[in-house]
Amino acid sequence: MNRSTDTYRGLIDKITKEYSKSLVAKIRKLAEQLKNVVKIMDFCGTHEWTITHYGIRTLIPDEVELIAGPGCPVCVTPAYYVDQLISLSLEGIEVLTYGDAVRLPASAGHTPRSLLEAKAGGGRVHIVYSFMDAVKYAKTRSNEMVFFAIGFETTMPSVASVIMKGKVPKNLSVLTAYRYTPPIVKHLLTEVGAVQLDGIIAPGHVSAVIGASSWEFIPKEYGVPTVVAGFEAIDVLAAIEKILEMKVRGKAGLINEYSRVVQWDGNKLAKQAIFEVFEVRDAYWRGIGFVRESGGFFKDKFKEHDAIREYGLKDPPADLSKEVVPGCKCHEVVLGLSKPTHCPLFMKVCRPDSPYGPCMVSVEGTCRIWAEHPEFLRLEEIKSVGAALKDLE
């Protein structure tokens, strides 16, 4: 007895299934025309979640490999920010930040190991849901506070617009750990030799801000087919199909599959706010190194909001040797050089309820996603029994 399709959801499910079937058929057909294995990077943590949650790797042929990319802000945020914020919190300056950032591990050997541990040891740490939430909280109190601003272009406008309106109370400053996404892709394609990518599924939410056009350089300069995609299973399947199609035709281009949300030029107001408040400088990515013109820092005009200036924080400090906690492969996972299952700590010392490395902290982290979708560890096995089970039905 099947569920009726007369409900809205039933109908959507039916359409999704039919459409995805046709996409999978097209992907299989295209894959037959390929000479080598095609490696496609899914940039966003949310794309990786969709891929694992819907078992997309079991649907596509072996010739197509999906590699999780760097789209997890918490994973790449330098440990030295955490170290310095821990010190501030223990000196009585209240640190405000997101629920996942408080669990981000500090640098190797540092105690307390995270802002959460600092809080348990008497540090002043408070969890907020957004920058607006932080502003509201600061307005009702008089003590000094720092907001730990982690994120990509998606979260930058929310801080920039409030700063521009002059609505930030004097007792609240901001530590900007902002990173731009196109530079890390450029870095990946030029500096990181080991990854030969045949296609990139570019971020959806980030592109809604910066515009699909921001990714034009990938096909133009590096000849890699690129598709901006949304986060439904059919979005990801459509992106894979379009990349394979470009690959087969031997013509790299940029396609905006997520046109229901992403415009070619992005959101002009949001872009303007980012440009107005932040300046672009070379910046350090945890364990990865310095990436050219990839960090967003306060312009002089807004220096009174800048926690780095106010508290004389080091960005970057001289010693970066402790950014990677011993044994952790997060920085390699982020670049697609390692899989979580290659890490000896994965699901042993490092688990979602007690993260050891940064990729296990956020729901966008590849290790965290793989940990919660353990089917992934046995992909080969599941693929091999898939057909047999279908026969039994």
Add this chain to the structure above:
Amino acid sequence: MVKDEKVTIAHGAGGREMWEVISKLIVAKVPEGLRRTKGGIGIDELDDGAVIRIGDKYIVVTVDSYTVKPLKFPGGDLGVLAASGTINDLLMMGAKPVAIEDAVLVEEGTGMDLVREIMNSFIRVVTEEGLALIGGDFKVMPKGSLDTMVITSVGIGITDRPIADSELGTGDDIIVTGPIAEHGATIIAAQLGMLDNIKGLRSDVKPLTNVMLPLIEKFGDYIHAARDPTRGGVASILNEWASAIGKTIIIRREDIPIEESTRNFLDMLGIDSLQVASEGLAVLGVDHEVADDVVKYLRSIGQVQANIIGRVVEPPSDVVKGRVLAETEVGGLVFVDTVSVLVPRIC
């Protein structure tokens, strides 16, 4: 890196860690011959209740401690939860509930009004069901040594034919009696302070007497397994079943009933609804011959979203023996595993 192992929340969350700790600390220490009474079902079955045979009748006994934060939530409170949970555990063993006992632990300093309200709820559910409340205990712990209130509840029922889940076998269909994950989603939303922003979430906590007793009456021997998916959700139960009988269970995700509000909320947090608790739902393993009739009957008595969600099959390979697989909405295959700690983005 070797540390003295500590008990974590995961050890009590209904997943792999909990079964490991129960087996190691308790079951393994009890001599084989003392794990059950003669002809009954005992501690090593990890079922909802124990069964004691007396002549040709069976007494079913169940015990559970109930704790929930917040103590009051949309759809119920700790009292409703404890009474319903105990009654449902008896029903899942195929028994007619007869009597209840309760042991109440309260933290010093808790408001008397709150305790009164919760106990009123508990007694209301028990008396509405016509059950005798035949004994109990009331203790107060010093402030700080307990989080507000815990109710432990013992249920006693009787049956001619207990449902021992070990009867589940190849070809049986898996049925759920209604939409899943409603209780757990409501509690998670409450803990995150998001109830005001999320419309439509409400715990399904309720006794299933009016569903299970007529169903057992009508289909009796055809019902091979029954459990209520509390901690660990549907995923946990199906995994226990598959692993206990050494078969494979395959479910189709699109056939699983779930309310739109529950699904949207859990999707937003990236939490798998199969791992989220229900408190007014049964998962049944039913003979394929009658499965359609069972669903029709359930729908006719008000369980309008009851549905067949999967089937028990012979494992096509050793890899999937004792495992649960799901076909996803787009036709992909994933293992359905038990994850003991749900960790949403905002702690």
